[in-house]
Structures are given as C-alpha cells and as structure tokens.
Amino acid sequence: MLNSISSDGCGFCRSTAFSSTSLTETQKRYCQIEKELLAVQFGLLRFRQYVYGQKVTVESDHKPLVGLLEKPIATCSPRIQRMRLQLQRFDFRLVYKPGKELFIADTLSRAPSPRLFTDDVTQDSEDQVHHVLHSLVTSVSTRKRYAEATALDPTLQLLKTVIQKGWPEKRAQCPASVKPYWSVRSDLSMVEGVLLCGSRLVVPMSLRRETMEGIHDGHFGETKSVLRAKSAVYWPGWEDQVKNMVASCSVCQENRGRNPKLPLHPVRLPDYAFQLVSADLFEFERVNYILLVDSYSKWPCVVPLKSTTSSAIIEEMSRFFCDFGRPEELESDNGTQFSSAEFREYCASLNIKQVTSSPEFAQSNGLVERHIQTVKRTLLKMFAEGKSLWEALAAIRSTPVSGSLPAPSVLLQGRNLRGVLPFLDASLSPKLVPASFVRQELSRRQQTAAFVQPRPPSGSSSVAVQSAVARTARPVAGVNTPSGQSSVFQSSAQQESTPVRSVEAPSRPVREIPASPARLLVSRIPVRDRVVWVPPSASSGQHAPVAALGVTRSGRRYIKPPPPSQ
Structure with missing residues (x-):
C-alpha cells in the first residue's frame, strides 16, 4: 500500500495505490524475516515510478527487520544480501510500527490476489x-x-x-x-x-x-x-x-614455543621508611637465615634461624617490627612459612597487607632476591677474614646505595654509623634527607634499570687470571703481546706444568689494551706470584721470551716491553 502525506503541514495521510502478489513455492519456504524483507522489496520495486529519487519511509510490523538493515551487508545471509543489494537504488528509511496501527495493510493481506507479476525480480536471488x-x-x-x-x-x-x-x-x-x-x-x-x-x-x-x-x-x-x-x-x-x-x-x-616474556611493570615506590618491605629465607654454609629489606632505605635485617617454621618466622618478624615499626605491605614468595594460615593471621592482626610473588618467578620479588646475593657475597668474604655476621651487616648498612643516594643508615636513621671509617663529627650528626628527593632518585634508578640496556659484547679477546691461592680463573681485559696473541697470568709454580686453557669471551664487553707501556694492564695479584706467559710460536715450536715486570716511581706496576730482536 502506497500512502502520500499532505504538504500543508497537517500530516494528513492519503492512500495512493495498492498492490499485492502471492508467494511462489520457493518463497513460501523463506524464513519469516526474509519474507518481511521480500515484502519491502516488492513494494519498492512495484511502485518504483513513484518512489525512485524520493525519500521514502517504509513502515513494517516486524521489528527485527529494522536492526537487520543496520548491519553490514557482508554479515547477512546470501538471500538477504541479494535483496539489500537490489534495494540500494532507493532512498528509504525503515521504521517499526505495531501491527494494530497498520490495519489497512493487515486487512488486505488476508485476501491476496493470486496474480503473479511477470516483472518480479526476486527469483534472481535464488541463483546467487x-x-x-x-x-x-x-x-x-x-x-x-x-x-x-x-x-x-x-x-x-x-x-x-x-x-x-x-x-x-x-x-x-x-x-x-x-x-x-x-x-x-x-x-x-x-x-x-x-x-x-x-x-x-x-x-x-x-x-x-x-x-x-x-x-x-x-x-x-x-x-x-x-x-x-x-x-x-x-x-x-x-x-x-x-x-x-x-x-x-x-x-x-x-611442540609449542616458549611464552614471550611479559614487559616489566614498575613496582610501587614507598613514601617513607619501612612502608613496603620484602622478606625471604636463604641458606648459607648450612645455616638458614631470614632477610627483611626496606624498599625505601634498602636497610637489611638478617638473623640466623634455628627453625624455619612459621612460629620462628613470626618471632623474628615481631623483633624487626618492634625496632622499626609495622609496615603497610609485606612481600614474600609462596613458601610454606609465609603462606600458612598462622602467618596470614599474624599479618592480619597487625594490619599488614601480605603480597606474594608469582610461583617459580623470583624476579617478581627482585628486591629481596638481589639483597640475598649482596648479603651472601659479603658473608663469604668477611667470614674468610674471620669476621662475624654483625660486622658484615654494619658494612652493608654504612655503604651508600648509589652515587646520589646515601647509606641505608642515613636514609633510615638520618646519620652515619660510627665504625671502621673515620667519619668527621659533622658527618655523624643527624641530618635529614628529604623524602621527595629519595623518591625521585628511586624512580630514576627504576627507569634506568628498565630502559637502559647493556652494550653488546665486543669481539676482543679475553684472558684468564688465576690466583695463586684460590686457583680460580676469571676473565679480564685482553692484553696484546708483540706477536698479536693474548697473554695469560699464572702462578710461577704452575707456569711450566699447567697448559694454557682457552677462555670464552665474557658476557660483559672487554677493552683492548695496546702494547704501549703507558696503557698496560695492572693485575691485583702480588708481584712475586705473577709472571707473563706467552704462547709458543707456531713456526718455531719454542716458547717466546718472558716479559719482565717493572714498578714506576709512584709505585705503579707495569709490564716491560720485550727487548728488540737481534
């Protein structure tokens, strides 16, 4: 049914033309929404001499059809795609109107004409x-x-x-x-x-x-x-x-590949000392220790443990919190000591938020893991000198964190610890480090660690230094001999009996040092235990002459160049 609206502004609607047709056997098998769109297509094509080039409003009592015409054509079914392509020549807008308001069309649809129009183009869609x-x-x-x-x-x-x-x-x-x-x-x-x-x-x-x-x-x-x-x-x-x-x-x-490494996210920076702490257990020389580190001042608390149960951990934690106060957040791994119900209840009673790191990913608790390395390295060296755990902790606490941040004792207590270093009285007096400055430096260190990558390793040769006491080799910067080959420092007792071993290039870049006396390598090994051994010549099969060692007036040791050949 074609209606026209009066142009006088009163909105009077007048019926202009009527048309109907019967469905073919193929069209009767259409689904309901396709039949509704078929009716719209038939009306626009039947009255195309009236609606072509005009803005037309099509009223339908099938509400899903309105949303269907708003979807992309490629997402519709093939039959609906074909119908919509045929309707693209018309400028129409489909609106929903309840069936009780379309009483004329609804009445006439109950007595359709059996006539089939010969200009029906809907059959073409079946081929597509x-x-x-x-x-x-x-x-x-x-x-x-x-x-x-x-x-x-x-x-x-x-x-x-x-x-x-x-x-x-x-x-x-x-x-x-x-x-x-x-x-x-x-x-x-x-x-x-x-x-x-x-x-x-x-x-x-x-x-x-x-x-x-x-x-x-x-x-x-x-x-x-x-x-x-x-x-x-x-x-x-x-x-x-x-x-x-x-x-x-x-x-x-x-056959799956490894999961890609996720980007590192910066951790929360503290606003004051002992706001955020990290804890972990470690073993050194068959003794278990607990380590608690403050993320603001880097102050380490280490005590040996007689037992690794939750009760023993809680007892030592209570001593730490008594000295420095209760933290807001405690980070640890998922060890049974920290994941037990007893320890969780202990943290809840003190109003401490417990955060655990990811399983099998120690990097997420990197603060305490890195301090464990520092403490173990310090204990190894200081125990070798006969010193105690407390002397090692005093040395760590009195050492500056970086070139811009003072020692943990200054950040935590506002003063340097009196010890083996001869501090002036002014350095031992209390002084305040602004929290804004500390937070700024901690943020800068965090950004540097995340975005500054180490330089790629160079192709320079490396040599091995072997201590006369420990007999352990470590890579150092290469030294070029007059023959262009690398030299190896060894003990004089092992010079003749120990063959030269090839040493792989270190992971960190090394620096080539020319054979000039002004730029020669200075070893930390005592002079009496140090000689230079040059690999045998490939042509003669004999050992090259051994270079002599010298000492400058200022006390600096160097390697004398070999005498000129005759």
Whole structure:
C-alpha cells in the first residue's frame, strides 16, 4: 500500500495505490524475516515510478527487520544480501510500527490476489543463494551428508520451524533448545535443507567432531584455528570448543614455543621508611637465615634461624617490627612459612597487607632476591677474614646505595654509623634527607634499570687470571703481546706444568689494551706470584721470551716491553 502525506503541514495521510502478489513455492519456504524483507522489496520495486529519487519511509510490523538493515551487508545471509543489494537504488528509511496501527495493510493481506507479476525480480536471488552454497560446500556428497544430518538433528529441525514461522518477541518465549541461536537469529536461513548463519554452515551435532578435526588440521595455534572455523562453520559455543581442543592437543603442547616474556611493570615506590618491605629465607654454609629489606632505605635485617617454621618466622618478624615499626605491605614468595594460615593471621592482626610473588618467578620479588646475593657475597668474604655476621651487616648498612643516594643508615636513621671509617663529627650528626628527593632518585634508578640496556659484547679477546691461592680463573681485559696473541697470568709454580686453557669471551664487553707501556694492564695479584706467559710460536715450536715486570716511581706496576730482536 502506497500512502502520500499532505504538504500543508497537517500530516494528513492519503492512500495512493495498492498492490499485492502471492508467494511462489520457493518463497513460501523463506524464513519469516526474509519474507518481511521480500515484502519491502516488492513494494519498492512495484511502485518504483513513484518512489525512485524520493525519500521514502517504509513502515513494517516486524521489528527485527529494522536492526537487520543496520548491519553490514557482508554479515547477512546470501538471500538477504541479494535483496539489500537490489534495494540500494532507493532512498528509504525503515521504521517499526505495531501491527494494530497498520490495519489497512493487515486487512488486505488476508485476501491476496493470486496474480503473479511477470516483472518480479526476486527469483534472481535464488541463483546467487545457490551459488554461495555451492562455493561453501563444493562436493555434492558433502552437501547431501550435511542435509541428511540436519534432517536427523531434532534441535535443527525445531530451529527450522522457528525460522519459518518467525522468531518471538522475547528470548524467554523460545524453546529451550533454540535459545542458544537467539543472538544470530537475523543471520539464519535455509537453503536445500542446509542451515546457514550468514555465509557459514550450521553444523549438526553428529558432524561436529569431524568438523573440529578439520579445523585443527595442520595443528595451528588457537588464533589461527578460531579464524579457520569462523570462515566456514557455526554452532553455539564453537569458539570455546575450538580453544579447548587446541589446548588439549598433545602434539601442539609438545611442540609449542616458549611464552614471550611479559614487559616489566614498575613496582610501587614507598613514601617513607619501612612502608613496603620484602622478606625471604636463604641458606648459607648450612645455616638458614631470614632477610627483611626496606624498599625505601634498602636497610637489611638478617638473623640466623634455628627453625624455619612459621612460629620462628613470626618471632623474628615481631623483633624487626618492634625496632622499626609495622609496615603497610609485606612481600614474600609462596613458601610454606609465609603462606600458612598462622602467618596470614599474624599479618592480619597487625594490619599488614601480605603480597606474594608469582610461583617459580623470583624476579617478581627482585628486591629481596638481589639483597640475598649482596648479603651472601659479603658473608663469604668477611667470614674468610674471620669476621662475624654483625660486622658484615654494619658494612652493608654504612655503604651508600648509589652515587646520589646515601647509606641505608642515613636514609633510615638520618646519620652515619660510627665504625671502621673515620667519619668527621659533622658527618655523624643527624641530618635529614628529604623524602621527595629519595623518591625521585628511586624512580630514576627504576627507569634506568628498565630502559637502559647493556652494550653488546665486543669481539676482543679475553684472558684468564688465576690466583695463586684460590686457583680460580676469571676473565679480564685482553692484553696484546708483540706477536698479536693474548697473554695469560699464572702462578710461577704452575707456569711450566699447567697448559694454557682457552677462555670464552665474557658476557660483559672487554677493552683492548695496546702494547704501549703507558696503557698496560695492572693485575691485583702480588708481584712475586705473577709472571707473563706467552704462547709458543707456531713456526718455531719454542716458547717466546718472558716479559719482565717493572714498578714506576709512584709505585705503579707495569709490564716491560720485550727487548728488540737481534
């Protein structure tokens, strides 16, 4: 029915023309939403001499049709795509109007004319629909198998009935087995006994296992498998099932690559001392220790433990908190001492937030892990000199954190600790370090550690220094001999009996030192235990002459160049 609205501004509507047609046998098998769009197409094409080039408002009592026309054409079913392409020549706007307000069209639709118009172009869409189906499933046997499986699937048969009769207004009114298809109801269509969701096949239950195997053919990853399935098939919950299939594939798991390293996120910076602390246990020389570090001042608290139970940890923690106050946040690993209910209750009673690091990822608790290395290294050296744990802690606490941050004792207590260093009286008097300055420096150190990368290793040769006492070799900067070969420092007792061992280049870049006397290497090994050994010449098979050692007037030791050859 074609209505015209008066132009005098009163909005009077007058019927201009009427037309109707009967559906063909093919059109009767359309789903309800396709029939509704077919009615719109028939009306615009039938009255094209009136509406072509004009802005037209089309009223329909089928509300899902309004949302269907707002979707991209490529996402619609093939038949709806064809209809929408034919309607693109018209400038129309589709609006929803309840059926009780369309009483004239509703009345006339109950007595349609059996006449079929010869200029009906809707039949042309069937060729395009069948072409799409044949392009999706090229094999005739496969199409027949999908049609037979669809006919034997009770859920899809009920879905066919709902599509033909039309979807209800609300999801709750749908049958329970059809509700999973509610979100794609406007994309569903039927062609030759096969259900389509847009341009994808709706897979029956009996063929889903076979389809899953075809999706995972080639053992692609999760993303590629989902894309393969998305391009051809559909059923409710297909995406989760494809992801689970890839995750449970033993072949894929055995040959999967390593997970990429996640970017490091900066940790929270404290505002004052002992606001954020980190704790961990470590063992040194068969003795267990507990280490507590303040992230603001880097002040370490270390005590030996008689037991590693939660009760022993709580007892030592109580002593630390008595001296320095209760922190706001305590970070630790997931050890049984820290993850026990007793320790959690202890932290809750003191109003301390307990944070645990990721399992098997010690880097997330890097503050205490790095201090464990420092404490172990210091204990190893100071125990060798016969000193105690407390002397080692005093040395760490009185050493500046960096070139811009003072010692932990100054950051925590505002003063230097009186010890082996001869401090002036002014240096021992209390002084305040502004918290804003400390936070700024901590932020700068954090950014430097995250973004400044070490230089790549150079190709210079390395040599090994062997101590006469420890007999351990360590790589140092290369020394070029007159013959262009690297030299090796060794003990005089081992000079003749110990062969030269090749030393791999260190991970840190080394520096070439020319053979000039002004730039020669100075070793920390005493002179009496140090000689230079030059590898034998390849041509003569004899040892090269040994270079002599000298001492300058200022006391600096150097290697004398060999005398000129005769």
